[in-house]
Structures are given as C-alpha cells and as structure tokens.
Amino acid sequence: MRAMLYDGHSPTLREAEVDDPVAGPGQLLINIAACGVCRTDLHIVDGELAHPRLPLIPGHEVVGRVAAVGPGVEGYFSVGDRVGVPWMGRACGNCQYCLREQENLCDAPAFTGYTLNGGYAERIVADSHFCLHIPYGYTDTDAAPLLCAGLIGYRALCMAGRAKRLGIYGFGAAAHIVMQLARRQRRTVFAFTRPGDIPAQQLALCLGAEWAGSSEERAPDELDAALIFAPVGELVPMALRSVCKGGVVVCGGIHMSDIPSFPYALLWGERRIVSVANLTRSDGMAFMQHASDVLFKIRTQVYPLAEANRALADLRDGHVTGAAVLQVGQHNQFAASGSLRADH
Ligand SMILES: [Zn+2]
Numbered sequence: 488m489r490a491m492l493y494d495g496h497s498p499t500l501r502e503a504e505v506d507d508p509v510a511g512p513g514q515l516l517i518n519i520a521a522c523g524v525c526r527t528d529l530h531i532v533d534g535e536l537a538h539p540r541l542p543l544i545p546g547h548e549v550v551g552r553v554a555a556v557g558p559g560v561e562g563y564f565s566v567g568d569r570v571g572v573p574w575m576g577r578a579c580g581n582c583q584y585c586l587r588e589q590e591n592l593c594d595a596p597a598f599t600g601y602t603l604n605g606g607y608a609e610r611i612v613a614d615s616h617f618c619l620h621i622p623y624g625y626t627d628t629d630a631a632p633l634l635c636a637g638l639i640g641y642r643a644l645c646m647a648g649r650a651k652r653l654g655i656y657g658f659g660a661a662a663h664i665v666m667q668l669a670r671r672q673r674r675t676v677f678a679f680t681r682p683g684d685i686p687a688q689q690l691a692l693c694l695g696a697e698w699a700g701s702s703e704e705r706a707p708d709e710l711d712a713a714l715i716f717a718p719v720g721e722l723v724p725m726a727l728r729s730v731c732k733g734g735v736v737v738c739g740g741i742h743m744s745d746i747p748s749f750p751y752a753l754l755w756g757e758r759r760i761v762s763v764a765n766l767t768r769s770d771g772m773a774f775m776q777h778a779s780d781v782l783f784k785i786r787t788q789v790y791p792l793a794e795a796n797r798a799l800a801d802l803r804d805g806h807v808t809g810a811a812v813l814q815v816g817q818h819n820q821f822a823a824s825g826s827l828r829a830d831h
C-alpha cells in the first residue's frame with residue numbers, strides 16, 4: 488500500500504510503498520478514506536516527542552471502512568462499517584489506571600501515529616476496543632477531525648465543569664468544534680487567536696463566539712474557565728489573569744513551551760491549572776453521541792495523501808483555518824458493502 492513515512496531524521500515525510508497490514512487478534516483492518524493532520528503530528532516529526540516508532544506512518548484522526556475483522560473481535564464491528572481510529576491505540580488493562588477506568592493515563596499505552604502506525608496511508612490495523620463508529624451526517628473528510636481535535640476538545644470542555652463564560656486560546660481544529668458544543672450548552676465563548684489571524688476570528692464569530700480577538704488582549708469579561716489549545720506556555724499566566732476566583736485553566740495540548748514564572752497571587756483564590764491527557768473509551772462514545780446530536784459544522788482544508796508535507800507546512804505556518812485533512816483514495820467510498828455507511 489501507499490504510505491507517507493517519517494524516518495526520524497527530517498520532518499519531511501517520504502512517500503513509499505509498504506506491506507499491507509494484517510488484522511491480528513482483536514484488531515480491525517480498515518481501508519482509510521481520510522486522516523486529519525493534528526498539531527501533535529508536527530510535534531512528532533519535529534522530534535519534540537520522544538521514542539516514536541521508526542519508520543513511522545503518522546496520523547491519528549483516521550476514518551475508513553472495515554475491510555476485515557481479526558479473530559476475537561466481538562460483534563460490535565462488521566466488515567463495511569465506517570469507523571474512526573483515535574490517538575489512544577491500546578492500553579495495558581492491568582495497571583492501576585486501567586483498573587479504575589482511567590486508561591487515558593495507562594502506564595504502558597500505545598498511540599496511533601506515534602508508537603503504532605497511523606493513518607497517512609491506504610490501510611491501517613487498529614485495536615477494535617479503541618475504534619469508534621462514525622455518526623451519520625459527516626463526510627469522511629469532515630469526520631476525521633472529530634477523532635482528535637473533537638475528542639480532546641470535548642475532554643477539555645468537560646474539565647471546565649459548569650463554567651458559563653469560557654475563553655478558548657488557540658482557535659484551530661479543536662476550538663472550532665468544541666465551541667459549537669459549548670454554544671449548544673448555552674455557554675458564552677470568547678475566542679483568542681494568534682495576533683492578526685482574522686480568518687480564525689471570523690470563523691469564531693460565525694460559529695457564535697461573543698467576542699474574538701488576539702491572545703495578547705485581555706478578555707472583555709471575566710472568565711469562569713479557559714481552554715488552551717495553542718502550545719504556548721506564556722498563555723497560561725495570561726489566561727490565569729482572566730479567570731475568576733475558583734476558575735480553571737485547562738491545557739489541552741500534548742506539548743507546550745515552558746510556562747514562565749508568575750506571581751502566586753494569580754493562582755490564589757482557588758484558581759486551578761490542569762492538563763488533559765489522551766482520552767478514555769467512554770469519552771469517545773459520549774463525544775460521538777454529541778457529534779450525532781449537534782451535527783458540528785467542520786471547516787476543513789483537504790489535501791491528497793501525497794501532499795501530507797504541504798499540509799504539515801501549512802499547519803506549522805498558521806495557514807490552516809479549521810482543520811487540515813488528508814484524503815486517501817476516493818475508491819474507498821465505494822468499497823464497502825455494509826449498511827452503516829453514511830454517503831453524501
Ligand atoms: Zn494500563
């Protein structure tokens with residue numbers, strides 16, 4: 488099959504022909520239709536995350552159709568089903584975290600497109616326990632960003648509790664999805680973008696933000712919670728300055744530059760800073776139900792698989808509004824014979 492490979496030396500991926508994967512016990516073989524391009528993929532190819540599998544097929548927002556079911560997969564998935572593969576690819580099932588259903592914190596996890604091969608390819612095998620059915624109403628390319636941007640955004644929003652006035656810092660793929668859920672929950676959203684990123688500010692206003700502006704500006708109102716999706720440590724004290732007593736600052740990224748020191752007075756008043764790590768299976772199911780109920784409007788910039796390097800460069804340079812998505816072989820649209828397809 489065709490795949491884009493990261494060799495570990497350079498951030499530029501290499502197009503290659505590699506062996507087709509085979510579904511082992513508990514796994515699904517999936518013909519890939521689309522794969523989102525996430526900021527985490529940039530952190531991996533830039534060498535900011537240690538010990539990736541090498542060579543690696545990146546990509547952890549995978550949408551495709553089940554082509555074969557490995558031994559021992561229970562009846563939840565059949566050939567032809569449209570499914571998604573998220574970042575969390577496997578958990579050990581035995582550590583203290585797995586035993587209390589916090590498998591997102593597993594001591595021996597495996598991650599799609601990082602320690603396992605991912606979705607910048609024509610096919611993938613994935614542990615069926617972590618695969619998710621994709622709701623109707625989304626094209627393959629629109630569904631891809633749900634698998635990480637949507638899921639991590641959702642977990643970050645849950646950590647904001649009942650916060651009514653919500654600040655979102657870094658208005659990319661995750662923010663534009665999660666703010667639609669926040670608006671549905673009647674929260675007020677203030678969107679903070681890179682200085683001068685007018686397209687992102689316009690997108691935020693168009694999706695119902697009360698206010699959109701530069702992350703260097705002070706919020707026009709006090710915030711009950713701030714979600715930070717940009718990998719910029721300086722935003723943490725800035726967000727703390729804007730949250731009210733008892734408020735929370737949620738850091739949604741896997742990697743962030745160092746947080747500068749700040750006076751304790753910013754944290755005083757029972758303000759909290761928390762991070763979001765990965766996601767649980769129950770997060771995945773709950774979020775896909777929301778995705779089905781709300782029918783999020785997804786803004787994508789679509790690239791052919793072979794142009795993954797251009798997609799990564801555009802994301803790095805801030806030239807993506809919404810989510811970048813790779814489209815893989817349109818023939819896959821017609822490959823499935825199952826009944827759960829959602830065609831548009
Ligand atoms: Zn574990």
Ligand SMILES: [Zn+2]
Binds near residue numbers: 635
């Ligand atoms: Zn991601």
